[in-house]
Amino acid sequence: MTPVRRRDLVVLAAGLAVAAWLLVRSWYGELPSLDWWLPAPLALLAVAEALAARTLRGRLADQRAARAGRAPRAGEAAARPVRLVEPLLVARLAVLAQASAYVGAVFAGTWTGVLVHVGPAADRVQAAGSDTVTAVIGVVCSLGLVAAALWLESVCRVPPDEDQPSGGVAA
Structure with missing residues (x-):
């Protein structure tokens, strides 16, 4: 499995921002109102993934410390058993995390396209004011999802073995 390339996420978001801007520019008057709570599922998923990343990072650190025979982290009881992490769960x-990073990039591009259209019209069109707020919330929630997904993906990476020599040129 290869990690998500940030360049791919940026290209996807930029392309969808342009497409969304063109579509909203053409049919803005026919679109339903954009309520502020529409991006809420993105925020909930971002929070869930950030909590999962934090929990998994701690459990993996405890597991690695137990394997190495080191003492527990500061402030923790020595008698506390280490909860093993299932490899399939990490996978x-x-x-x-990878799927969420792409979904976040898609929605970030879409909300950015909406924001680019409704932002300048907020003082002229009454509906554009509330749509601007919704688009800003959408961009923030989408970027939060991308950040949480990339953090979770980085936590799931297998560190190199300390016992194995690193790859290099054979002498």
Whole structure:
């Protein structure tokens, strides 16, 4: 499994921003109102993935410390058992993180396209004011999802073995 390339996310978001701007520019009067709570599922998913990344990072650190025979982290009881992390769970979380990064990029581009159209019209058109607020919330929630997904993906990466020599030129 290869990690998500940030360049791909930026290109996807930029392309969809242009497409969304063109579509909203053409049919803005026919679109339903954009309520402020529309991006809320993105925010909930971002929070869930950030919490999963934080929890998984701690559990993996405890597991690595227990394997190495080191003392527990500062402020923790020595008798606390280490909860093992299932490798399949980590793989599933990595796939979820990659999918969420792309979904976040798609919505970031879409909300950016909406914002580019309704932002300048906010003082002229009454509906554009509330749509601007919704678009800003959408961009922030989408970028939060991308950030949480990339963090979760980085936590799921397998560190190199300390026992194995690093790859290099054979002598």
